[in-house]
Amino acid sequence: MDPCTSAQDVMRCDLCETAVVEMHCDTCLINLCKACVGEHMISDESKKHEIVKFSLRKTTPLYPACISHVKERCEMYCNKCDIPVCVTCLASDQHLGHKLLKTVQVLDNKKEKITKELAELNETIYPTYQDIASDVQNKMSQLKKEYGDLSTAITKHGEDWHREIDKLVKKLKAEVDEMKNTQLQTLQKHLDEINKTMSDIKDEIDSFNTVIDSNEISEIFKFASVNITRYKNIPEKILPYLPKFTQGRIQRRKELGKLFGTLSSSSLNSDEHGYSMKTTHKSPEAGSSPPVKQLLDEPETVTTMKTECSLYHAACLNDEEIWTSGDEKTMKLFSISQGSLLKSIRTKSGNRPYDIAVTKCRDLIYTDYIDSTVNIVKNEKIEEVIRLQNWIPKGVCSTSSGDLLVIMISDDRKQTKVVRFSGSTEKQSIQFDDQGKPLYSSDSDYISENRNLDICVSDGAGAVVVVNQVGKLRFRYTGHTNAPKNKPFHPRGITTDSQSHILTADNNNDCVHIIDQDGQFLRYIECGLNNPIGLCTDTYDNLFVAECNKDQVKKIKFLQ
Known part of the structure; x- marks a missing residue:
């Protein structure tokens, strides 16, 4: 037919x-x-x-x-x-006293479990991997665009220079391409792994569907259900960081390489908490690079706020309010524009706070040197976050990821380390360099995280010690020649800005040092400072300096 x-x-x-x-x-x-x-x-x-x-x-x-x-x-x-049993098996003594179920009932229970796992694969796990793959692809597209913008900026700057620097322009652009290719290759590898896992999940889904559709009980019993828990361990989030092109000015031809501009290092960081099921979160670090701001030729004092107590620390709550602490047992919140006291919080133990910081959630954090605790203030109520044994907390800062970095000194004052905490859980300890030598002295008091995730510590023994995110030493800055008072460098408070500059107070020389993220000195800020100790910056890159001797905070503009 x-x-x-x-x-x-x-x-x-x-x-x-x-x-x-x-x-x-x-x-x-x-x-x-x-x-x-x-x-x-x-x-x-x-x-x-x-x-x-x-x-x-x-x-x-x-x-x-x-x-x-x-x-x-x-x-x-x-x-x-x-095991399934027949009537003859039941008549024997081998299953005497055992709990027996109808095979159909066991079948229904197994199918119900398989159905639930299939639903989770279809409705939650696989869509999550689809979202992650889409997020990585979007990052790659954005990365290509931003690297293109970076190359364009370098080209435009190169047009203003003489033919002698053409070779340097090509060299820098080649570095950009190399960084781009390295990051794109890493992201592509990450995407390939995600796609491979998605393919595996799809295969598992097909296997589940085959079992669900089957009426062969023996096949269902033989079916080895995959442990889908391993698929729930979703991949880490890769965060690409673009290098920054820093322009220079021509003075002498032999300094062209330095003055034309340099590229900061690029990086790719993993964030195991970057994704969650059926949701993708974009972190601030993964967004566009901040606009380039140049240093002012002459920094200027915008306003001065009197506090009526000797100050050691300052931490911006927002662009309108600032927390301060000093030689008193209280931490005070001031209005920046009006200079008025808004709130006063007494420490839980009655001891002077050693250092203060503000978290991403706008809560106040302080360390208690005497009580060996790190505490948080929420709705004016103080909660103990960390209690140390055999160690004493000193400087503290809140990171972009929400962790806390705490400088700690041993009870015998012989060891100093930086510890990263997630809540009250210790995640990382940084104490020695690659040669096993201590990174920090017992005079290390202040700490800050830079935009590139470097950890910056001011060591009162005469250095700013900077390590990368994994704790590897990047550089030590030990001061610069021709300091305003020609006295030894004595770093105190430390902070960073949107350009990844590192700023540290030098109370011996009544000034603030500005260095770039690679440790190169850029300039001093003086502005009539007297014994500057605590530092912080707001979202507009205004610098706030706590002057201990004058019991006041100065707001200083130093970027264009």
């Missing part, structure tokens, strides 16, 4: 191949006409043939054969032995 010229034929009996199908054997999976049912029943008397109407085919459970009694079917299930 030609299927192109004829209508579809009706289904015929599998035995006689002529009569129309009316019945079905669910045991043998054979279609039968009524006349052939009897012949089929006696064709193999060792089987229990389940004959149903054709419309009801595959509705009869196909009980598995007993492994001990070949001709028997297992309609019961021994819960203790975790």
Whole structure:
């Protein structure tokens, strides 16, 4: 019969191949006409043939054969032995006293579990990986655009220079391309791994669907359900960081390389908390680079705020309010524009706070040197976050990820380290360099995280110590020649700005040092400072300096 010229034929009996199908054997999976049912029943008397109407085919459970009694079917299930059993097995003593269930009931329970896991794969896990893949692809597109913008900026700056620097322009652009390719390759590898996992999940989904659709009980029992927990461990979030092009000014030809401009290092960081199921979160670090701001030729004091107490610390709550602390047992919140006292919080122990900081959630954090605790102020109530044993907390800062970095000194004052905490859980300890030598002295008091995630510590012994995110030493800054008072460098408060500049107070020389993220000195800020100690910046890159001797805070503009 030609299927192109004829209508579809009706289904015929599998035995006689002529009569129309009316019945079905669910045991043998054979279609039968009524006349052939009897012949089929006696064709193999060792089987229990389940004959149903054709419309009801595959509705009869196909009980598995007993492994001990070949001709028997297992309609019961021994819960203790975790195996299906037949009537003959039950008549023996081997399952005496065991809890027995109907095989159909066990089947329903297993199918229900498989159905739930299939739903989780379909509705939660696989869509999450789709979102992650889309997020990585978007980052790659944005990265290409921003690297393109970076190359354009370098080219534009190069047009203003003489032919002698053409080679330098090409060199810098080659570095940009190399950084771009490195980051894109890393992201592509990350994307390939995600796509591979998505493919594995899809295969698992197909396997689950096959089992769900099957009426072969033995196949279902043999089905080894995959442990989908491993798919719930979603991949870390890769955060690309672009290098920054810093322009220079021509003074002498031998300094062209330095003055033309340099590229900061690029990086790719992993954030294991960057994604959650069915959701992708974009962190501030993964967004566009901040606009380039140049240093003012002459920094200027915008306003001066009197506090009536000797100040050691300052921390901006926002662009309108600032927390301060000093030689008193209280921490005070002031209005920046009006200079008025808004709030005063007394420490829980009655001790002077050693250092203060503000978290991403705008809560006040302070360390208690005497009580060996780190505390948080929420809704004017103080909660103990960390209690140390055999160590004393000093400087503290809140990171972009929400962690706390705490400078700690041992009880015997012989060891100093920086510890990263997530809540009260210690995540990282930084104490020694690659040669096993201590990174910090016992005079290390102030700490800040830079935009590139470097950890910056001011060591009162005469250095700013900067390590990268994993704790590897990047550089030590030990001051610059021609300090305003020609006294030894004595770093105190430390902070950073949107350009990744590092600013540290030098109370010996009544000034603030500005260095770039690679430790190169840029300039001093003097502005009539007297014994500057605490430093902080707001979102507009205004610098706030706590002057201990004058009991006041100065707001200074130093960037264009």
